[in-house]
Amino acid sequence: MQGNLNEIDICSILQLIELGQRTGQLWVEAHNSYHSNKLDGDGAIRYHSKQKSWFVFFLNGEIIYCQEGESSLSRINDYLRYYRVETRLADQQVAELSSTDASEYAYLWALLEQNIITPKIAGNIIHGLVHETLFDLLSLHQGNFIFYQDAPLAPQLNTLEIAPFVTKIRKQVQEWKQLYPHIQSPEQLPVLSDKAQLHSSLPAATVSKLQHWADGKTSLRQLARYLNRDILTVAKAIYPYVQQSWLQLVYSVTTNPDTHTENWDLEGKYKGRIVCIDDAIAIGETINSILKAQGYEAIALTNPLEALNLVFQLKPDLILCDIAMPELEGYEVCAMLRHSTAFRLLPIIMLTGKDGFLDRVKARMVGATDYLTKPFTDTELLMLVGKYINKDFHENRA
Known part of the structure; x- marks a missing residue:
């Protein structure tokens, strides 16, 4: 069984495995895009993308274990921190385990066999890792x-x-979406952004805890492991502080050589900045080629x-938004943007x-300001964009 997540979703795949009482492995790969929250020194926003993968191991339609594609054993070590387990395997033992197909699972069993853990x-660590992996998988809409x-x-x-996990986590994924755009990913890092306001508004004990965890080095996912809580519980706990701008969530800057980077010059002369939101890559590329040529x-x-979240940083002069998208309909995107004063009058x-x-x-x-039916010609797109952007562009940029 293989295919694309556009054709069948993770929930249905898991149900088929459970109903068929299958034994084996499920491998999932998805494209993960993210961006840094700050401008680089050259005045450009950095956008990154990379492939991420997961393995889920089954026995007679039930889950044995879940592992990320590129395991560094750090996930298990994060949980060991919560249980205050100080003893670790020798480096040689860890190196030997790294050559196995499921190195995390082998590492866990080695700890168990040497009575380092009970x-x-x-079992609690496996439960936590299965939960967080299924949370990621059930949030996917694209991939193989x-x-x-x-x-x-x-x-x-x-x-x-499988069924109890899927029932619980699907509800959590829906609640998680309600935290957008303030909280976007479990991989974001909390950072204190207004210490003075924190001290004047919160008890000293609460401020102390926030200072301890919001160090800009610990992701929300790691924080959940350290506290032995699910990611939604942690996100809800910090959400009020992010809303108040007392905490800021940023992404870690990566130097991975596989990272794809695109730069946009923020100082150049141009007619205006247009953002196209469309889950179809081909549509975005077509619109880019038409508009950039002009x-x-x-x-x-x-x-x-x-x-x-990105449009608040990009400050476009016009937005093109597809209606039919899997994660969020264009109608919802438009309505959310209109609630912000920054986009109340934007075309x-x-x-x-x-x-x-x-x-x-x-x-x-x-x-919505207007409506464009696909497929459209170059002329139709340019006439509609020109109709709204030309009359407002110079005033907005003045």
């Missing part, structure tokens, strides 16, 4: 997967039923949830494959 702690039958991981400490600065964003043009009266009415109801 079966209860090992392969399930192949194979001998199960051995030995097994215990197995976990002197516009065009930026294509494929993830609507990330785009909600927002909805893109859609439908040309119906009701779609146009709904677009107007959420505050």
Whole structure:
């Protein structure tokens, strides 16, 4: 069994594995895009993208273990910190384990066999890792997967039923989406941004805890492991402070040679900055080529949830937004932007494959400026963009 997550979602895949009582491995790979929250010294915003993968191991339709594709054993060490386990394996032992197919699982069993941890702690760690992995997987809408039958991981400490996890985590994913755009990813790092306001508004004990954890080096995911809490609980706890701008969430700057970087000159002369939000990469590339040829600065964003945060930094002069997107409909994106004073008057043009009266009415109801039906010609796009951006651009940039 293999395919694309556009055709079948993770939830359905897991249900098939459970109903069929399958034994084997599920491999999932997805494209993970993120950006730094600050401008670099050359005045450019850095955008990064990389592939991320996960393995889920099954026995008779139940989960044995979950592992990230590139395991460094740091996930388990984060949990060991919570249990105050100081003893670790010798470097030579760790090196030997790294050559195995499931190095994390082998590491956990080695700790167990040497009585460094108890079966209860090992079981709790496995439960936590399965929970966080399924949270990531059930949040995916794009990517590829392969399930192949194979001998199960051995030995097994215990197995976990799929259905209870899926039921609980699907609800958490829906609640997590409500935290956008303030909180975007478990990989974000909390940093104190207004210490004076914190001291004047919060008890000393609360400020002390925030200072301890919001060091700019600890991600939300790590924080969840250190506290033995799920990621949603941690995110909800800090959400009020992020809303008040007392805490800022940033991304770690990576120097991975595989990172793809694009720079946009913020000082150059151009007709205006246009952001296109469309999950179809081909549409974004087409619009970019048309607009850039005419002197516009065009930026294509494929993830609507990330785009909600990015547009505040990019400060576009016009937004093109697709209606039918898997994570968030264009209507919702438009309505959310209109709630901000920064985008109350900004031209927002909805893109859609439908040309119906009701779609146009709904677009107007959420505050859309205009409507463009796909497929469209170069002339149609340029005329519509020019109609709204030319009359406001010089005033907005003055």
